[in-house]
Structure formats: structure tokens, C-alpha cells
Amino acid sequence: MRIEPNGAVPIFQQLVDGVRSAIAAGVYRPGDLIPSVRAQAIASLVNPNTVQRAYEELERQGLVASKKGTGMIVAASAQSVAQNGAAKSIKSALAQAIALARDAGMGRASIDKIYRAVCNETDWSETHGRQS
């Protein structure tokens, strides 16, 4: 999972989004163990405390459950919950972008053009393969 440490999005939020996306995409499936706090911290070059906080948030949202001595296990109904959550985040980011465009005096045609350009610039090949 690639973390941008100096971006506008808090690291903690990037971790939550990343794990949730992986669950939504079917990379982590119900019953799977997600990476341990330490492993995730090393892999993402992030402080373990920050990973811990992100995992607590995921547990609060019901996406994973902690099992003593084992780790964090993906919950049974996690995928649909994750997909709903991801959809909300996506809608929210889109709404923000569209409002900025509208406020700057752009019409729908202009925004559509930018939207299509950004879509085309996106590398879609990283799509996770296991989506159900």
C-alpha cells in the first residue's frame, strides 16, 4: 500500500481507505487476516501507532474484528460494508471536485472534459484481481 506522507490526506485516513478498498475489491476476504500492525507499518514506512489507530477505526466500522493472539480478521459482511463506505468516499470527493468547478464558473461540458482526461491518465492495470 503506497502512503503519501506529505499529502493533504492524513496518513491515518490513507491507511483506512487502503484496507477498506482491499476488502471492497475482494483482496482481503471474510476470515482473512489483514497484515499485522508491525508488518503494515514496515511495509508502508509509517509509525506503528498510526497503523494501530487506523485498525481501531476499521474495527469500529465493523470491517475487521481483533482476535487475541491471532490478529485482525476480516468480518463476514465486510465486503458489502466496505463497498458502501468506498462509494460514499468516492461520491464525496467527486462532489467536492464538481463544486469547485461549478464555483469557478465552469459548465458541465468543461468538467466532463477534465473528468475524462483524468480517467484516461489513470493507470487502471493495478485493479485487484479477486473482486467477487
Added chain:
Amino acid sequence: MRIEPNGAVPIFQQLVDGVRSAIAAGVYRPGDLIPSVRAQAIASLVNPNTVQRAYEELERQGLVASKKGTGMIVAASAQSVAQNGAAKSIKSALAQAIALARDAGMGRASIDKIYRAVCNETDWSETHGRQS
């Protein structure tokens, strides 16, 4: 200008975006005075210091120039600079939304659908009229 005090976007950034959008849209034109720090603070229900910080950033970007005892004046070349800046912000927000969608395993068709839905839910009637 509507400010969301508890959102993820810092208040001073919302103010920067808002004034920049108004310049991009031609609401504030070169030579115009933008609202004074105090007036903007009252209008937006925000602390004057926060407005001051936003105005400093706008000055740093060359969109306005401060004139002591008079106020902040929109710079001659402000509109094109503002439009470029707004376009960058919009691209950035769209890219974030699209990356979230891709990581959650969505295909382009699914995102397009959400994009169109959000566009349709947006109130476009607030478009500023004076754009050149």
C-alpha cells in the same frame, strides 16, 4: 461564501478556494477590492485571523495585492491565474476520487455512473454570471 467549519478541508483553504473561484468566474475583476478581512470574517462566521491567513496565501499566489489602508485589490492577470489554479485543484480532487474507485475494484463504467449521478445532483444554478 459558505464555510464548513468541521469538514476535512481547513477553513483557510476553503476561503482561498472560494475567493479564487470567484476571481476565476469573473465575480471579482482586476482592480476590484475583495471583501475586507473583517467583513469576510463576519460574513463567513470565521475568525479574522483565519481570513487574514487565506488572504496572505492569495497574495503569495499573485491573485491579489494588498494596499495599506485600502484593502486587497484583484491583480491584473488574476483571472487566468485563478482559472489555472482552480483547474489544478479540480484535477487533483477528481484523481483522488478515481483512484479510490479503482482501488476498490470498480471499473470505469461504475465510476462514470457515480460521476454522472453526482453531476445531476449538483445545483448548477449558482453559476456566477459575469465570467468573461
Added chain:
Amino acid sequence: MRIEPNGAVPIFQQLVDGVRSAIAAGVYRPGDLIPSVRAQAIASLVNPNTVQRAYEELERQGLVASKKGTGMIVAASAQSVAQNGAAKSIKSALAQAIALARDAGMGRASIDKIYRAVCNETDWSETHGRQS
């Protein structure tokens, strides 16, 4: 008198320095009228209130005296007072520059070099002619 409206030195201070320099250089001599507040304001493209404040400061320093219905008259002992004042300002500015250089780790040779360069870049031809 050339005023730089957006410089680090307050306009008010530039006006005080400018008139004091002219007195020190013998351009304005004891008994002379200095330019009226309105004339100075127009000549310097500055607000009359700012000129008024500068003139009050000059009067406080004993360089000029106001004569009702006539204007501001250069005091009898003004030139030596002005020269002392100018010397203090010059010393102060030099001391600031030298302290900056020293703190940045420069030796005397390096500063001397910069000093000589700035001297050579200075246009000395504007020297006032009437110095006593």
C-alpha cells in the same frame, strides 16, 4: 522625493528621512518653508494624513516649526540636528547589515567586498548641491 509604497520601510518614516536628509544636505535651509502638506502629498503620491504625521514628527524633533497661516519653517539649528539624526540612522542600518553578515558566518573581507560593490552600484550624482 521618491516614496516606495510597498517597501519594508513605512511611508511615514520615508517622508521623515527624506525631509531630514534634505535639511542635512542643505537643500532646505533655516528659515525656508518646506513643501506644504498638500503639495508634498501630491508630489509623493501619498495620503495627506501620512505627510501630516511625518511633519508632526519633524516638528517634535525640533527640525521645523509650524507658523500659522504660513507653513512649516526650518529651524535655526536644524542642519546639525538633522546631520546627527541622519548619522544615527545610517549607523543603525549599517550595524544591522553587518550583524546579519556576521551571523551568517561571513568574515570582514567578505562584507567589505559586498559593501564596496553596493557603493559602486549607487548613483551618487543625485547628491544635493547646496550642502554647506
Added chain:
Amino acid sequence: MRIEPNGAVPIFQQLVDGVRSAIAAGVYRPGDLIPSVRAQAIASLVNPNTVQRAYEELERQGLVASKKGTGMIVAASAQSVAQNGAAKSIKSALAQAIALARDAGMGRASIDKIYRAVCNETDWSETHGRQS
């Protein structure tokens, strides 16, 4: 770092100059942490917000980079940037002093005399030792 709270130079500017000088002189080296906002505030008897503003300016100039939870780190190319910046400030202060002198009717010989006097009155022993 000695701060003069009631001088003509704003406190935050004195802080910017002070840290920049220390970087230019090699006291703070690339990769070093500069004093934390709070530590600097206590050491300089200044409000933490004022230090924060100074550090933001240093970051904007590319001299330091902020790392959340860690502190402000001196940038790799900071020393040469700092030396350039310091040289500009010194030149600017010298030019101001020399213009004042010229306007007051002094010749180069008189100014040279004052310059040398101020140099001799300066305590050079505080020069930082680590300059490269």
C-alpha cells in the same frame, strides 16, 4: 537567538533571519532538526504562534521541511540557499544605509568612515565555528 521585541524589524522576520543565518553559517546542517516551535518560543521569549509563522516562511523558502510528529528538518541544499538569501538581505540593508547617507549629502569618504567605525564596534567573536 536574541530577539528585540520592540524594534522596527518584525519578530517573525528576526526569527527567519536568525535561523537562516545559522543554516548559512553551518550551525544547523542538512538533516538536522531545528529547535521545535515550543522550544524556540521559550528560548526567544516569544509566542509559539510567531515562531510557527517564521518556520512556515522558512519552509516556503525551501530551507527546512516539516515532518509531522518529528520536527522541522534542514533541507539538503539549505546552506547555499541560505547564504544567497543572507547576501540579498545584507545588500539590501547596506543599500538603504548608503542611500540615506548619499541623500544627507555625505560623500563616499564620510560613509566609509562610518562603515569602518561600525565594523570595529562589532563583536565578531560570536562567529559560528562550523561554517564549511
Added chain:
DNA sequence: GTGGTCTAGACCACT
């Protein structure tokens, strides 16, 4: 009236 600077003190994300 205007913007510019500063103090005092709060809460936040992150290490």
C-alpha cells in the same frame, strides 16, 4: 475605515 503583527491558549493528527 484598511491590512499587518503579535499574544494567549485551544484542539488536532502524527511520532
Added chain:
DNA sequence: GTGGTCTAGACCACT
């Protein structure tokens, strides 16, 4: 602990 953001309110130079 670290920097980042914000509120509340003061005093300043300038118009």
C-alpha cells in the same frame, strides 16, 4: 513529545 489549524482579542501604520 512534534507541527498544523483555529479562536479571541490587542495594538500598529496607513487611508
